Amino acid sequence: MAVYVEDISAANMTISTGEREFFVALGERMASMRKARNLTQVQFAEALGVSQQTVQAYEVGRRRIPVSALPIVARLFDVSLEELFGEGNRSRGKRGPTSRLEQQMEAISQLPKTQQRFVTQMLDTVLTQAKQ
Structure with a gap:
């Protein structure tokens, strides 16, 4: 049985400036959280089941982290998804x-x-x- 895999061209994979900024900021937050917990990129990569180079690409926003990996990252850093996305103050319900x-x-x-x-x-x- 043959499996057909659609050829996804670079044109179909482009993202907007806003999306790129989101992934750069997300990567910076992940790097900050990783460093605050004294984890190396290698240890982080092992937890995600990817290479250290992939983690480095996530942290600088060069690659988009898969949505399926986000709950793993949140659990590893002991934060909510909202905090991981940079919306921690809103999720706590704290004002001011x-x-x-x-x-x-x-x-x-x-x-x-x-x-x-x-x-x-x-x-x-x-x-x-x-x-x-």
Whole structure:
């Protein structure tokens, strides 16, 4: 039995500027979440069952991540799909601006790992002293 696979040309696969911007932003969020959890691209790729190069392409928006992989990504990062899509504040039902602590946590997650470790050590020291 022969299986017919339709030839999909590049013209049929083009995406709009808005869609491209969405996938670039999604990739940036995934990279940020991955780094905040101290996961490598290789570990992320293993969880998705793809190569490290594919994960790198997702993170820079060069490739579109399959819709079927999004729930896996959300579970891996322990976030809702809304948060993964950058709509986390709306899903919580919280109104008003982001709290200062949330803004600081986001800023810390963007720091290099060495600086994140330094901030974590400082927080651990302060919290330990506060318990005494």
